[in-house]
Amino acid sequence: MPLDKLNNRIIYFDNAATSWPKPAGMMAAMINYNEMIGGSPGRSGHQRSLDAGRIILETREALAELFGCDDSLRIAFTKNATEALNIALSGILNPGDHVITSSMEHNSVMRPLRYLESQGVQLSVVSCSGDGRLNPADVLAAIQPQTRMLVVTHASNVTGTIHPIAELGEIARNHGILFCVDAAQTAGALPIQVDEMAIDLLAFSGHKSLFGPQGTGGLYVRKGTENQLRPLMMGGTGSRSEFEGQPDFMPDKYESGTPNTIGLAGLGAGVRFVLAEGVEAIRSKEEGLTARFLGGLAALPGVTVYGPPDAANRTAVVSFNVAGVSPSEAALELDERFGILCRPGLQCAPAAHRTIGTFSQGTIRFGFGYFNKDEEISLALAAIQSLAGGDTEK
Amino acid sequence: MEGQRYIVFLFPSVSYALKAEKILKAAGIAHKLIPVPRHISSDCGVCVRITEDKQQDVEREFLGKVGWDKVVLL
Numbered sequence A: 001m002p003l004d005k006l007n008n009r010i011i012y013f014d015n016a017a018t019s020w021p022k023p024a025g026m027m028a029a030m031i032n033y034n035e036m037i038g039g040s041p042g043r044s045g046h047q048r049s050l051d052a053g054r055i056i057l058e059t060r061e062a063l064a065e066l067f068g069c070d071d072s073l074r075i076a077f078t079k080n081a082t083e084a085l086n087i088a089l090s091g092i093l094n095p096g097d098h099v100i101t102s103s104m105e106h107n108s109v110m111r112p113l114r115y116l117e118s119q120g121v122q123l124s125v126v127s128c129s130g131d132g133r134l135n136p137a138d139v140l141a142a143i144q145p146q147t148r149m150l151v152v153t154h155a156s157n158v159t160g161t162i163h164p165i166a167e168l169g170e171i172a173r174n175h176g177i178l179f180c181v182d183a184a185q186t187a188g189a190l191p192i193q194v195d196e197m198a199i200d201l202l203a204f205s206g207h208k209s210l211f212g213p214q215g216t217g218g219l220y221v222r223k224g225t226e227n228q229l230r231p232l233m234m235g236g237t238g239s240r241s242e243f244e245g246q247p248d249f250m251p252d253k254y255e256s257g258t259p260n261t262i263g264l265a266g267l268g269a270g271v272r273f274v275l276a277e278g279v280e281a282i283r284s285k286e287e288g289l290t291a292r293f294l295g296g297l298a299a300l301p302g303v304t305v306y307g308p309p310d311a312a313n314r315t316a317v318v319s320f321n322v323a324g325v326s327p328s329e330a331a332l333e334l335d336e337r338f339g340i341l342c343r344p345g346l347q348c349a350p351a352a353h354r355t356i357g358t359f360s361q362g363t364i365r366f367g368f369g370y371f372n373k374d375e376e377i378s379l380a381l382a383a384i385q386s387l388a389g390g391d392t393e394k
Numbered sequence B: 001m002e003g004q005r006y007i008v009f010l011f012p013s014v015s016y017a018l019k020a021e022k023i024l025k026a027a028g029i030a031h032k033l034i035p036v037p038r039h040i041s042s043d044c045g046v047c048v049r050i051t052e053d054k055q056q057d058v059e060r061e062f063l064g065k066v067g068w069d070k071v072v073l074l
């Protein structure tokens, strides 16, 4: 197969950063909003403003269905998971509070926590194993009387390692600690049920496995938790306009300013696609692609794979290294020679790389998605073999 | 119905009013979304208008699904 002659196509393996392609309905929903509606939701009360509001409500309702949340108004929209996490962390934690997290976190959790630590919040970072696993017993041991929150990623964006969310949620609930989950990597890709998993705060990206456009994300807030959660921004919400104080109710408290209505129209279509296909079907397809890739890599000499050995314990994310080639060189070569798009380096998660022993050069990360195909995995394996010097044609 | 009076449900924000609208549509209860009358509130939002005789049915539909601020006779 002429591996070097694929320049008229690309193989997109950067779904862990943002998904591509998107379902056809996503763009159609955005165009429909722009051409047929165009109003500002929750503001003016005219028919186009109400239609814009209805679009956003439908997006909320679809997400509530996906996350098993009985009231869609418990979900506030943000521009990405990072903003949602910043609201959750800065909005709850005060000097003197103690917070527990894992050593596999993305900087969207770590940086706000390190900042809060500099302001007097006590931080415990529970060490994970070399393949990124978090032992709930270690979390239990880190709990102190002043522990206010446990915040963990549902799955690592570096190794794909899935944390035992339901078990951690139970620990948090039993100790009266708020449980905040970073679902950037998992919303739409793995089942999430906020009640069964005892999640108080769920931050998600709209532009990854929920198939929305970039600029979308959100935060689910358990009933009552908003009373202790300060907003990050204040301003116009369209509601309670006669008062100069910020609304104290969901979702307006956290949704100041004109929202990304066109983006949320697209996100709604993305989430409805996920609901129609079914998270289980999406998971099984992605797990199959991952298993195929892991199986292929295992047969390649000179390739080191990080994270759990089998696909069942990880999302469709695989980090690896090729002996003698730096991740950035490998990524450039994969891109230029083979049209394979991936993400090298630290993937915004230095703590995770320290945990798996790949700091500071990082890894090559492939993030598969629902639209990838078996043949793309085979082509990628051949390309990696060629990088590793095992290509007999070269 | 001849001489039927109207009441309005006022909500914390338009998001709530639109959720209420969706619930009433699903329940098949006649309703209309109207701007909040100035004499009731200075808020610029919308409220849900129904006939007075439907108040209890509507409250039953809303309970546990969407919260409202108050009900006012027009």
Ligand SMILES: Cc1ncc(COP(=O)(O)O)c(C=O)c1O
Pocket (backbone or CB within 6 Å): A016, A017, A079, A080, A081, A082, A083, A106, A108, A109, A153, A155, A156, A157, A182, A184, A185, A204, A205, A206, A217
């Ligand atoms: C684990 C994790 N948390 C948070 C984020 C941040 O998400 P967003 O880009 O939507 O802010 C990402 C991805 O970028 C991620 O992988």
